Amino acid sequence: MSGEKEKTSAPSSSPYVEFCKGVNGLDKVILRESRGSSAEVYLYGAHVTSWKNDHGEELLFLSSKAVFKPPKAIRGGIPICFPQFGGLGTLDQHGFARNRLWSIDDDPPPFPTNTLSKAFVDLILKTSEEDSKNWPHSFEYRLRIALGPGGDLMLTSRIRNTNSEGKPFSFTFAYHTYFSVSDISEVRVEGLETLDYLDNLQNKERFTEQGDALTFESEVDKIYLSTPTKIAIIDHEKKRTFVVRKDGLPDAVVWNPWDKKAKAMADFGDDEYKYMLCVEAAAIEKPITLKPGEEWKGRLELSAVPSSYCSGQLDPQRVLLGS
Numbered sequence: 001m002s003g004e005k006e007k008t009s010a011p012s013s014s015p016y017v018e019f020c021k022g023v024n025g026l027d028k029v030i031l032r033e034s035r036g037s038s039a040e041v042y043l044y045g046a047h048v049t050s051w052k053n054d055h056g057e058e059l060l061f062l063s064s065k066a067v068f069k070p071p072k073a074i075r076g077g078i079p080i081c082f083p084q085f086g087g088l089g090t091l092d093q094h095g096f097a098r099n100r101l102w103s104i105d106d107d108p109p110p111f112p113t114n115t116l117s118k119a120f121v122d123l124i125l126k127t128s129e130e131d132s133k134n135w136p137h138s139f140e141y142r143l144r145i146a147l148g149p150g151g152d153l154m155l156t157s158r159i160r161n162t163n164s165e166g167k168p169f170s171f172t173f174a175y176h177t178y179f180s181v182s183d184i185s186e187v188r189v190e191g192l193e194t195l196d197y198l199d200n201l202q203n204k205e206r207f208t209e210q211g212d213a214l215t216f217e218s219e220v221d222k223i224y225l226s227t228p229t230k231i232a233i234i235d236h237e238k239k240r241t242f243v244v245r246k247d248g249l250p251d252a253v254v255w256n257p258w259d260k261k262a263k264a265m266a267d268f269g270d271d272e273y274k275y276m277l278c279v280e281a282a283a284i285e286k287p288i289t290l291k292p293g294e295e296w297k298g299r300l301e302l303s304a305v306p307s308s309y310c311s312g313q314l315d316p317q318r319v320l321l322g323s
């Protein structure tokens with residue numbers, strides 16, 4: 001199994017980082033921030049399955065039918081799509097990172113920016129013999145998952161080309177975040193209006209979004225191109241706004257399977273589409289290419305703030321700037 005060499009000793013827990021077992025005895029890490037927020041990460045897939053605010057409220061959607069058993073990816077939370085998004089290549093849907101066993105990275109290279117947080121974990125995935133048969137490249141993928149002092153969830157991916165023969169490689173990528181929402185019909189997304197998108201439901205044809213914030217009344221599966229670095233997901237019923245900030249990730253996928261596709265998915269409840277929305281920070285239209293020795297960085301920062309709106313009038317500037 002890849003990455004076993006990194007595991008020199010059993011990691012020791014602290015008040016901020018607890019190493020334990022999750023469903024089916026899979027290794028899990030719980031991050032806790034002193035004001036009460038928390039996150040849970042499975043080493044299987046480097047998959048964040050839970051993110052709670054300081055009131056203990058769950059902010060991510062995880063299906064009640066999620067399967068915690070390799071080789072199936074966990075349905076919900078934040079799957080990592082690498083080195084391929086969707087079916088855009090020869091690999092299995094969304095690549096292999098989401099269904100590999102990652103290791104704890106005991107000695108990650110330093111980060112240029114110091115986070116104040118003590119609640120973080122560093123994970124690593126390296127090329128395995130099996131994966132190199134389908135994707136003949138050598139890579140090191142380091143992922144830091146951190147909870148900020150205010151409960152923000154930060155994921156930083158650093159992917160390095162370690163090919164020894166001078167071969168570049170290209171990949172597409174997404175943080176496939178499933179947000180928990182009170183009722184999909186009460187949700188709107190701001191920051192994607194007037195942008196071009198590829199519609200996965202119409203052979204990836206290119207369209208331009210209209211001027212209004214996005215609302216949802218049927219299946220949606222769109223790849224928005226060259227989006228702003230901030231996107232807001234406003235849950236009117238919960239009076240909660242998620243703010244997605246991303247860096248190095250120009251695109252954003254918006255997905256909800258709606259009723260028919262929900263029924264067709266074995267690991268997804270028939271009605272659960274009402275309670276989730278995927279907004280995925282991604283690099284899809286223009287694949288990332290790395291020469292040997294080069295590193296790419298892609299960062300996602302999620303925060304959940306009370307919606308600042310009254311009488312249904314939302315000022316997007318306040319939502320995006322006022323957190």
Ligand SMILES: O=P(O)(O)OC[C@H]1O[C@H](O)[C@H](O)[C@@H](O)[C@@H]1O
Binds near residue numbers: 073094253255278
């Ligand atoms: O079922 P999965 O392989 O996890 O994929 C779930 C979904 O992921 C993305 O959002 C894609 O755009 C969708 O087309 C796909 O259905």
